[in-house]
Structure formats: C-alpha cells, structure tokens
Amino acid sequence: MIYIISKERDHFTPERVQLLSTIKDGLGVLFENADLNDKISEELSQRRQTQSALAESEARFRALAGSAADILWEMDLGGTYTYCSPNVRGGTGYGPEELTGRSHYEFMPADEAERVRDAFSILAGSGGDISLMEYIFIARDGRNLTMERNGAAVLKENKELTGYRGIDRDITGRIAVEENLRETSCLASIGVLVAGVAHEINNPLTSVMLYSEQVLLEEIPDNIRKNVETVNHQALRMSRIVKSLLDFARYSKPESRETNIALMLHRAIELKSYHLDLKKVTVNDERIPVNPEDSPLALLDENQIIQVVLNLLNNAEHASLVGDQPPQVSVGITVSDGQVTIGVEDNGPGIPDDVLPKIFDPFFTTKEIGQGTGLGLSVSQGIVRNHDGEIWASNLPEGGAGFYFKLPIIPRKSRAPVPPDGPVRP
Numbered sequence: 001m002i003y004i005i006s007k008e009r010d011h012f013t014p015e016r017v018q019l020l021s022t023i024k025d026g027l028g029v030l031f032e033n034a035d036l037n038d039k040i041s042e043e044l045s046q047r048r049q050t051q052s053a054l055a056e057s058e059a060r061f062r063a064l065a066g067s068a069a070d071i072l073w074e075m076d077l078g079g080t081y082t083y084c085s086p087n088v089r090g091g092t093g094y095g096p097e098e099l100t101g102r103s104h105y106e107f108m109p110a111d112e113a114e115r116v117r118d119a120f121s122i123l124a125g126s127g128g129d130i131s132l133m134e135y136i137f138i139a140r141d142g143r144n145l146t147m148e149r150n151g152a153a154v155l156k157e158n159k160e161l162t163g164y165r166g167i168d169r170d171i172t173g174r175i176a177v178e179e180n181l182r183e184t185s186c187l188a189s190i191g192v193l194v195a196g197v198a199h200e201i202n203n204p205l206t207s208v209m210l211y212s213e214q215v216l217l218e219e220i221p222d223n224i225r226k227n228v229e230t231v232n233h234q235a236l237r238m239s240r241i242v243k244s245l246l247d248f249a250r251y252s253k254p255e256s257r258e259t260n261i262a263l264m265l266h267r268a269i270e271l272k273s274y275h276l277d278l279k280k281v282t283v284n285d286e287r288i289p290v291n292p293e294d295s296p297l298a299l300l301d302e303n304q305i306i307q308v309v310l311n312l313l314n315n316a317e318h319a320s321l322v323g324d325q326p327p328q329v330s331v332g333i334t335v336s337d338g339q340v341t342i343g344v345e346d347n348g349p350g351i352p353d354d355v356l357p358k359i360f361d362p363f364f365t366t367k368e369i370g371q372g373t374g375l376g377l378s379v380s381q382g383i384v385r386n387h388d389g390e391i392w393a394s395n396l397p398e399g400g401a402g403f404y405f406k407l408p409i410i411p412r413k414s415r416a417p418v419p420p421d422g423p424v425r426p
Contacts, residue, residue, distance in 0.1 A: 070168060268309040309342070319400070323349055
C-alpha cells in the first residue's frame with residue numbers, strides 16, 4: 001500500500017488524483033508481474049532440476065541395461081516387444097531395433113509358441129506375474145536357446161493391465177551342465193551296479209561256455225548238438241555284453257606311450273580282416289602310409305585306441321552291408337595343426353538326421369535286438385576324450401557316413417608329410 005500526503009490545501013486536484021490513480025494501477029500491475037516472474041523462475045528451476053534428474057536416471061538405466069548379462073524387455077498384451085535392451089544382440093544375434101515392434105512368438109518354434117501363448121493368455125487374464133518361465137528362443141544363427149523369463153504386470157492408474165516388463169536370462173549352458181550332471185550320476189550308478197554283479201554273472205557264464213564246448217566235442221545227436229550250439233552262442237553273446245558294460249563303466253586313465261599311428265591302424269584292420277573278408281567287405285586303406293617313417297606319432301594307449309577303431313569298423317561294416325552298392329569301408333588319416341584325424345567311412349545309407357545327435361548316447365542303437373548293445377560308440381567317445389581328443393560323425397556328400405576322431409601328435413625330427421586330400425574329412 002502506498003500513501004501520498006501534501007501540506008498544501010487543495011493540492012490534489014481532480015486531474016492530479018486521476019493521474020495518481022493511473023500511476024497506482026500501473027505500479028500494482030508491475031508488482032504483480034514481479035511476483036509472477038519470481039514464481040515462474042522458481043518453477044522453471046524446479047523443472048530443470050527434475051529434467052536433469054530424469055536424464056541422469058535414464059542414463060543410469062541405459063548403462064545398467066547395456067552392461068547386464070540378462071535381457072530387459074517390455075511387451076504389450078499381444079506379446080509384441082515395445083522395448084529390448086541393447087545387450088540382446090550379444091546373446092541372440094538380433095539388435096533391439098529388430099525385435100521392437102515384432103511378436104516374441106516369431107522367434108520360437110511353432111509348438112513352443114503355442115505353449116507360451118497359452119501360458120501368457122492365462123497370466124494376462126489373471127494379471128499375475130511371470131515367474132521362472134522357460135521357453136525356446138531361436139537365435140539368428142539357428143541355435144535353440146533356452147531362456148528363463150521373469151516379469152511383472154504393467155498397469156495404468158486405473159489398474160488396467162497394458163502389458164508386461166521383465167528380464168530374460170539365457171540358461172542354455174546351465175541346462176547342459178545339469179543334464180551332464182544327471183547323466184554322470186546315472187552312469188556312475190550303472191558303473192557301481194556293473195562292478196557289483198559282473199563276477200556273479202561271469203562265474204556261471206564261464207561254466208556254461210566251458211561245459212557247452214566240452215559237450216560239442218563229443219559225439220551227440222544232431223538235434224541235441226543244435227541246441228547246445230545255441231546255448232554256447234547265446235553264452236558268448238552274453239559274455240560280450242558283460243565285457244561292453246565293464247568297458248563302459250571303467251574310468252581308468254590310459255597308459256600312454258609313443259605309438260606309430262599307421263602301424264596301429266594296420267594292426268586294427270588285421271584283427272578285423274577275417275570277419276570283413278567273410279562278409280565280402282572291401283577295405284580301402286590307401287590313405288594310411290605304408291612306410292612307418294611317413295606316419296605321425298602320438299602318445300596314447302594303443303590297446304584302447306585299437307578298441308575305438310574296431311568299434312568304428314564294426315559300425316562301418318554293418319552300415320555298408322545295408323547299402324545298395326558292394327560293401328566298402330575306407331580307413332585313413334590326415335594331419336594338421338599338430339593333430340591327427342583318423343577316419344572310418346562306409347558306403348551305406350548314411351545316418352538319419354534325427355539319429356545323428358544321439359549316436360554317442362549310452363545304450364542308443366539302431367541295430368536289431370541282439371545285434372548290438374548301444375555301448376560301442378559311447379565307450380569310444382570316453383576313450384577318445386581321455387586322450388584329450390574329440391570324436392564326431394557326419395554323412396558323406398556321395399552317400400554313406402564317416403566317423404572321425406582327432407588326437408594330438410608329437411613331433412618327429414624327420415617325417416614325410418601326410419597328404420591333406422583323401423577320403424578322411426576332418
């Protein structure tokens with residue numbers, strides 16, 4: 001409030017009063033604007049602080065999302081991604097821009113997408129959270145990744161559900177480790193069981209084989225001889241099964257010594273030659289050096305590796321006899337990067353795609369009942385791994401299949417190089 005006082009009488013004429021009134025109104029507006037300006041300045045300052053804090057929070061979130069091992073995501077009720085953290089590229093091969101705007105069902109196998117869609121619909125209907133949901137995500141390179149998903153519902157102010165946000169974790173490696181642990185535990189139990197009953201089986205089995213062979217040496221009627229031969233044959237088959245189980249359960253370290261690979265392979269083929277000749281299976285060993293000086297050397301347990309080669313020859317023989325061509329088995333070696341690759345190939349029908357991933361599983365076999373135990377390749381895999389090597393199989397372009405295993409070699413001062421081309425495909 002402003003007061004104006006004058007000592008002179010009649011000093012405030014109507015004209016002056018009108019002027020002062022006008023000045024008063026102007027000053028009032030001026031003071032009001034000053035107050036308003038202070039309030040606006042204070043509000044702008046608070047807004048700038050809020051925006052700065054929000055930008056800092058967003059930067060912190062993006063840094064965390066980019067550096068986290070898990071994938072952060074948001075999606076609507078239809079399962080369409082509305083956000084994916086940048087680190088999704090490292091795990092899946094897809095960039096966040098490639099996933100945003102697309103349904104997560106597009107990146108699942110058809111049957112998996114149907115299962116997840118049903119589960120997602122139930123959750124969306126109840127508004128419940130996603131907890132430890134496992135599903136398969138197809139990466140850009142075609143691998144099937146096992147993902148573990150946790151998420152929470154996104155709600156409007158009126159509690160209306162609009163979508164979900166959460167975290168995906170790649171647990172493919174963890175699942176593989178858990179399966180290996182389960183398999184190891186199972187195999188250990190089998191080993192204990194086999195070790196416990198092996199002698200109990202072998203003792204009466206030896207008696208059956210011995211006495212049946214003695215009876216066959218005697219003059220007996222043909223019908224009885226046939227029955228005794230059947231008993232002896234089945235006892236021998238049982239003996240082979242017991243031996244396979246014992247080999248499978250045995251975890252002894254190899255007794256390694258310097259071994260000539262070519263000489264070892266020739267010995268293995270010689271052990272099998274009579275049976276192969278009997279079945280009229282041709283063996284191509286041109287890719288094995290004839291001169292021992294041309295062969296690589298390796299530190300290994302020769303008896304164990306010969307067992308691997310014999311197992312592979314048995315499989316190759318069986319496969320080649322099923323094919324349409326004259327049966328043939330090829331054995332050869334190649335050397336590269338300080339390792340020797342030994343290959344056994346056949347000209348049979350090949351290995352079906354659905355069987356190929358399972359051929360090294362214990363007790364898995366495609367042979368008829370009585371033709372195999374399903375342990376040969378599993379035992380071979382264990383032997384090769386104990387020698388710091390690896391073993392695998394593949395179908396050949398011209399037909400048939402090949403089994404290969406790779407072992408480290410030791411240097412020799414003078415050795416003619418093994419030609420890199422040939423039937424062995426490392």
